[in-house]
Amino acid sequence: MNNYMAVVEYDGTNYSGFQIQPGGTNTIQGKLIAVLSKVLNEKIDLKYAGRTDAGVHARYQVISFKTGKDLDIYRILWSVNSLLPDDIVIKEIRKVSPSFDARKDATLREYSYFVVNKKYHSVFLKKYSILITRKLNVRLMRKAARMFLGVKDFASFCNSERLSDSTVREIFRFTVEKTKDDLIIFKVAANSFLYNMVRIIVGTVLEIGSGQRELSSIREALIKRDRKMAGEIVLAKGLFLTRVEYFS
Template sequence: MVKTYRKIKCKVSYDGTDYAGYQVQSNALTVQQLIEEAIEQIAKERTTIYASGRTDAGVHARGQVFHFRTACSIPVHKWPYAFVTKLPNDIVVWEAEEVPDDFHARFDVKEKIYRYSLMNRPFPDVFHRKYAWHVPYDLNLEAMRSAANYLIGEHDFTSFCSIKTDVEDKVREIYDISLEEHDEGRVWLTFRGNGFLYNMVRIMTGTLVKVGTGEWEPDRVRDILEACDRTAAGPTAPAQGLTLWEVKY
């Protein structure tokens, strides 16, 4: 009997604290591994899931998207309920829909939104230590906003990606960067763009914090972009402050 396959698109949230990132690795526990194992338990078939992109060790996701093909006859709306029974409580698949066979979770992405969380106050918050970077120095948010304006648009972001980046084309377009101040010292930096390089958001954040503390002037960011040199930019902000917020198609 010929099997009929469907393509399922899912949205998943996860706390990345205890994982070596999203992508499967041979010697460490990852989010992809656990989701694929859950599918195998549910559908009694082995499959590979394809996500909108990778997240590093310690990085979180609110709206990661992945797809997979399955011959399992479970109604699509029941997949999230099935996942709940097979995944740990720090990984939650909360939406599933059937999509055309030509859909691809990575190659069809139109926009990604990342949020980086700072805890800007003298002492750390014990309840946010896994989800924010504690910066105890006063930050000039207006200076950071001015610096962020240099990053908006289409640029070569060689200065703002890890030297381990394995892609040759480092041109990306940033649509918007916003900084929001909240109570108890929380600051959210939200980055919207058509794609991001390895460590790009964390390096942009580390650079903007350098401006916020007054160590660098805002227009230095323009010079850093033009340098196309990773050593010109600021530090890579800690992983725990970063969340893949949303993926748009």
């Protein structure tokens, strides 16, 4: 069997998340499997780097799949993209080692969250960002972001509906940047993430930036492992999976 990886970009607005779910709901994975299976004329199963939730987007999702065929990359790329919906596109396909697994082999995943911080929302950004009209303290939010760095227990910063065996994760980078157009971009990179973790962390940092929460509350929330100690979850529409890294 030949093993291939692909980079996928999608607008998650109209989907119930990436992963196939019981009941035949509309998912990104479901669309990809259906089209790949049709084009390759065989049943395809695929692995993925990040399980994005309903309404979350991706600029750089990585998938891997195996096939008995030796693919003509250009032809397959064109054929698959011509059949996929307009809000999903495969940007790249390449052959990889037989053991490569898009999920298990990923060493870093980065998400970006977009916030417009002005009195009105941009016509071109409102579909992919949230609006906060209250002036945000970017310097204070950067201090808050640094408090999440390293190996920590993020039990307070995830939705308990999908608690995994361990709530310990390592955040490698967390930056807060503001553009001249008053667009604030949060970028969080970690080995992996818990359910709703990025959206709850961003919501907490935004509350600090708007003066609704003290900086010290982050440390307290990390210690007490109680979801009620963290901030509100922000809307899914501002979140993008933007980077996935592997050892080689």
